Amino acid sequence: MDARVNAPKSITPANDPAPRPTREEAEAAVRTLIAWAGDDPRREGLLDTPARVTKAYGELFAGYDLSAKDVLSKTFKEVGGYDDLVLVKGIPFYAHCEHHMVPFFGKAHIAYLPHDGVVGLSKLARLVEVYARRLQTQETMTAQIIDAINENLGPRGAAVMLEAEHMCMTMRGVRAHDVKTVTHRFTGVFAEDRVEQDRFFAMVR
């Protein structure tokens, strides 16, 4: 039994959170969608599907139970005086678009100029998970990642770029294949200095 599903926690960061349904209610909703799609949720191959889907949702949307503050809480100051750019590039992510609840996936590139210590490199990949495992737009996710870095690390500058393929554009709708959406945001020194921006782009490429 996954306690997470029945936990009376908010499902959004809003002030007036929607109540989280029980696992049984979520499974019933999956049966409704299967019938809406045109299949029979009572046939043998689909009997366990609602339970699998709710379990999968627990993983795919685990970000609602994660916090950037927890992920970025531990920093290291003993780095030999290193204070230049730290770039972690090519962090893979899988998110779901908030419009169609269909995956969008790609790579995140995150850079910052340390001010008072550095963070463990894996934590930047974990930070991406905090926001990817939610219903998202690529723009919101880009903004949330850089805001979290600024709030928790107070760097001299930060840069975030996401490159992603949106399945709502490839497998349905406009059906535009091989289209990449690129978003980026700069703050601090990166926002003020074109040279730092160019350095970021050159290192990401």
Ligand SMILES: Nc1nc2c(ncn2[C@@H]2O[C@H](COP(=O)(O)OP(=O)(O)OP(=O)(O)O)[C@@H](O)[C@H]2O)c(=O)[nH]1
């Ligand atoms: N800006 C932005 N748009 C997104 C993102 N993910 C999906 N979309 C778009 O959200 C839009 C929703 O448009 P609507 O007209 O409300 O919905 P729709 O009729 O399903 O649109 P189509 O996809 O064009 O068929 C579409 O243009 C999607 O391509 C995202 O991360 N950022």
Ligand SMILES: [Zn+2]
């Ligand atoms: Zn979409």
